[in-house]
Every structure is written in structure tokens, then in C-alpha cells.
Amino acid sequence: MIQYIKVDSRSRTETIDITAEVRALVRKSRVRDGVCQVFTFHTTAGITINEGADPDVQRDIICFLNKLVPVSYPFSHGEGNSDAHVKSTLVGVSQTIFIEEGDILLGTWQAIYFCEFDGPRSNRKVAVKIIPGNR
Amino acid sequence: MIQYIKVDSRSRTETIDITAEVRALVRKSRVRDGVCQVFTFHTTAGITINEGADPDVQRDIICFLNKLVPVSYPFSHGEGNSDAHVKSTLVGVSQTIFIEEGDILLGTWQAIYFCEFDGPRSNRKVAVKIIPGNR
Amino acid sequence: MIQYIKVDSRSRTETIDITAEVRALVRKSRVRDGVCQVFTFHTTAGITINEGADPDVQRDIICFLNKLVPVSYPFSHGEGNSDAHVKSTLVGVSQTIFIEEGDILLGTWQAIYFCEFDGPRSNRKVAVKIIPGNR
Numbered sequence: 001m002i003q004y005i006k007v008d009s010r011s012r013t014e015t016i017d018i019t020a021e022v023r024a025l026v027r028k029s030r031v032r033d034g035v036c037q038v039f040t041f042h043t044t045a046g047i048t049i050n051e052g053a054d055p056d057v058q059r060d061i062i063c064f065l066n067k068l069v070p071v072s073y074p075f076s077h078g079e080g081n082s083d084a085h086v087k088s089t090l091v092g093v094s095q096t097i098f099i100e101e102g103d104i105l106l107g108t109w110q111a112i113y114f115c116e117f118d119g120p121r122s123n124r125k126v127a128v129k130i131i132p133g134n135r
Numbered sequence: 136m137i138q139y140i141k142v143d144s145r146s147r148t149e150t151i152d153i154t155a156e157v158r159a160l161v162r163k164s165r166v167r168d169g170v171c172q173v174f175t176f177h178t179t180a181g182i183t184i185n186e187g188a189d190p191d192v193q194r195d196i197i198c199f200l201n202k203l204v205p206v207s208y209p210f211s212h213g214e215g216n217s218d219a220h221v222k223s224t225l226v227g228v229s230q231t232i233f234i235e236e237g238d239i240l241l242g243t244w245q246a247i248y249f250c251e252f253d254g255p256r257s258n259r260k261v262a263v264k265i266i267p268g269n270r
Numbered sequence: 271m272i273q274y275i276k277v278d279s280r281s282r283t284e285t286i287d288i289t290a291e292v293r294a295l296v297r298k299s300r301v302r303d304g305v306c307q308v309f310t311f312h313t314t315a316g317i318t319i320n321e322g323a324d325p326d327v328q329r330d331i332i333c334f335l336n337k338l339v340p341v342s343y344p345f346s347h348g349e350g351n352s353d354a355h356v357k358s359t360l361v362g363v364s365q366t367i368f369i370e371e372g373d374i375l376l377g378t379w380q381a382i383y384f385c386e387f388d389g390p391r392s393n394r395k396v397a398v399k400i401i402p403g404n405r
Contacts, residue, residue, distance in 0.1 A: 001168075002233060002240070033271075035307060035401060037170060037231055041242025043186040048359045051313040056347035057355050064343065064356045069199065076198075077191035085192050086199045089183045093245075094231055096307055096364055098272060098399055105272070105397075107311025110363075127240075129233055131170060131268050133401050136303075137368060137375070172305060172366055176377025178321040208334065212326035220327050221334045224318045228380075229366055262375075264368055266305060266403050 009119030044084035044118035046091030052111025144254030179219035179253035181226030187246025279389030314354035314388035316361030322381025
């Protein structure tokens with residue numbers, strides 16, 4: 001079964017911490033052991049796992065991606081968001097997280113982020129699927 | 136069980152839509168729910184999920200990757216394809232796709248692409264493995 | 271169940287081949303078919319699958335990533351390792367590997383690498399989880 005997290009973005013490019021929402025879905029599932037797949041259905045967004053302690057890290061990641069793949073680059077695609085598609089392919093649209101003892105297992109500093117590359121937008125959807133491991 | 140999709144590329148760098156082939160394997164498996172892992176065994180290729188509607192998006196992704204990682208960069212590796220190895224690591228060699236009600240589940244604009252970074256080549260292999268979810 | 275591989279890095283940035291360690295864990299598990307998830311809990315590291323034959327390829331990947339995301343870039347985060355966080359998001363912290371006939375299945379030239387982006391460090395941890403496929 002797939003469950004959904006709705007995300008609203010406020011800037012053209014930003015990362016939004018969805019760790020608490022993913023954790024809540026995993027705990028509610030009562031699955032003790034397995035993996036949790038977090039996937040976005042959008043082609044101008046991504047999912048990443050990175051430091052959640054110092055907000056400067058997220059700012060640095062977004063600022064650097066904007067410098068690496070400039071929105072102003074002369075792309076062919078008419079919608080003016082080709083940089084967002086490139087960023088989505090570089091970051092990826094999905095992450096796999098371990099489930100241990102009924103909870104997600106991340107490193108001390110790790111958090112799960114929805115990456116908005118073509119915002120601001122309402123109702124961005126992140127799909128979460130829990131796959132039991134032991135049987 | 137693993138099944139294979141064969142891909143022939145016509146350019147040095149291009150993306151090739153393999154969504155229909157992946158979908159056909161999932162439907163044939165009769166697995167109603169789970170995930171489908173798409174993986175390439177090549178080190179100068181990748182798998183990505185991105186927009187399938189406007190071909191300009193794929194052109195923009197490939198052109199930008201070629202600008203970001205130039206084939207002409209002074210690499211050490213003698214085969215002249217180090218840019219392809221770097222692109223493979225940036226894009227990734229595998230993607231996980233949800234299976235719901237016996238079919239793959241993608242966003243409205245999403246398609247699955249084999250990324251050729253060192254073509255043209257015949258018989259590039261993409262492996263597909265279906266992992267049932269519910270039991 | 272999750273098992274761990276410990277990695278010690280000797281440089282600030284390097285890739286370390288962990289294929290033999292992952293293979294040993296899969297063989298020991300006696301799981302014949304499934305997938306093996308390799309995940310690092312660090313936010314300044316990554317996991318990639320790329321060529322293991324010619325060491326120049328790994329050197330080229332690391333050198334190019336250091337040129338693409340320079341440590342000297344004017345980042346906000348005070349620890350001086352924002353480049354490592356960006357590299358981690360670009361490469362990714364996890365890879366999924368097929369298990370067939372009780373062994374990992376990789377391409378002829380593929381090897382699994384822990385990517386150190388903020389070393390040298392002792393006791394970097396890589397988590398390996400085996401998810402049986404057939405049931």
C-alpha cells in the first residue's frame with residue numbers, strides 16, 4: 001500500500017524536511033523490519049538524505065545546485081524549468097530507508113528532504129511505500 | 136528472477152525510453168503489489184526517471200550533462216570515456232519503481248530512461264527485478 | 271537484520287571498494303534471491319557502483335567531483351565541509367544490488383564503492399540489509 005505526504009513549497013528551489021512525516025507513517029504501519037521507499041512523482045523535484053542539524057547545510061546544497069545548473073542556461077525546452085529537470089536527475093526522485101524495530105533508521109545527522117526545484121507549488125506529492133523485510 | 140531489456144544506442148550520449156518494456160515485464164509477472172528494480176550492469180550508463188512528454192527535456196538533460204562533464208576534460212583513464220563514468224555516478228545505475236494493482240506507478244509526466252554515456256553501442260543490458268510487497 | 275561494514279579512509283576524498291565485504295555478508299546470509307541494500311549513515315559520504323578494473327577511473331571520478339564541487343567554494347556552513355554534503359547528495363547515500371543464486375549480481379566491470387568526501391576518518395559505517403525476494 002502507498003501512502004502520501006503533501007508538501008507545499010514557498011521558493012523556486014528549496015529543501016523541505018519530511019522526516020517526521022515518513023517516521024509517522026512507518027510507526028503507524030506497525031511493520032517492525034523492512035525498508036521504506038520514498039518517491040516523488042514530479043519531474044522537477046527530488047528526494048535526498050542529508051544533514052538536518054545546521055540549516056546552513058541545506059542552504060549551501062540548494063545555492064550550489066542553483067550555481068551548478070543555472071535557470072538562465074540556454075535550454076531548448078520552452079517552459080523555462082529545464083534546470084529543474086536536470087537537478088531532479090542529478091539528485092534522484094527516490095530514496096530507500098531502513099526500517100528496524102518499527103522505526104526508520106537514519107544516521108545521527110541525517111534527515112529526509114523533498115527537494116523543490118520549480119516552486120513555489122502547492123500539493124507536491126511524496127509517495128511512501130513500506131516493504132516488510134523478514135517473513 | 137531477473138529479466139532483461141536490450142537497448143541499442145545510436146549516439147555517444149542519449150536517453151532511451153524503456154517505460155513500455157518495464158511495464159510489460161511487470162504486467163506479465165502478475166505481481167499485484169511490490170517494487171520493481173531497474174538496474175544497468177554497465178559503468179558508462181545510467182537509469183533515470185524524468186519527463187517523457189516533451190523530447191526537448193531529454194535533449195536538455197543530455198546536453199547539460201555533456202557541458203557539465205566534458206568528454207574533453209583531461210582525465211587519467213586511457214579509454215577516453217571517463218566523462219561517461221562520472222555521469223554514471225552522478226545519475227546512478229538503478230531506479231526503484233512502485234508496483235500497484237499489477238502495474239508500475241509513475242507520475243503523469245514521468246518515464247524511465249536508459250542513459251547512454253559512451254555509445255553508440257548494441258545490446259546494452261538493463262536488468263529488471265520484481266520484488267513482491269504484500270504477503 | 272542490518273549488518274555493518276567498517277571503513278577507514280586515508281584522504282579527504284577517495285573511493286573505497288567494499289564489494290568483497292558486501293559479497294561476504296550476502297553469501298553468509300544464505301539468502302538465494304532478493305536484493306541487498308547498501309546504505310551509509312554519514313552526510314559527508316556516499317555509495318556508488320562504477321568500474322573496478324582500472325584504478326584511474328576512480329581517480330578520475332574523485333578528481334572531477336573535487337573540481338565540480340570545490341572545497342574552496344564560499345559556502346555558509348561553518349565546518350568547511352559543505353562541498354562534502356553537496357557531493358553526498360549528488361552521488362547518493364545508498365545503492366540497491368541484486369541477489370541471485372546466493373550471491374550479489376554485478377556487471378563485469380562493476381564494483382561497489384564507499385565514497386569518502388570529508389576524510390580522513392576512522393570507523394565510517396556502511397549498513398547492509400538483505401531483503402529476500404522470492405517467498
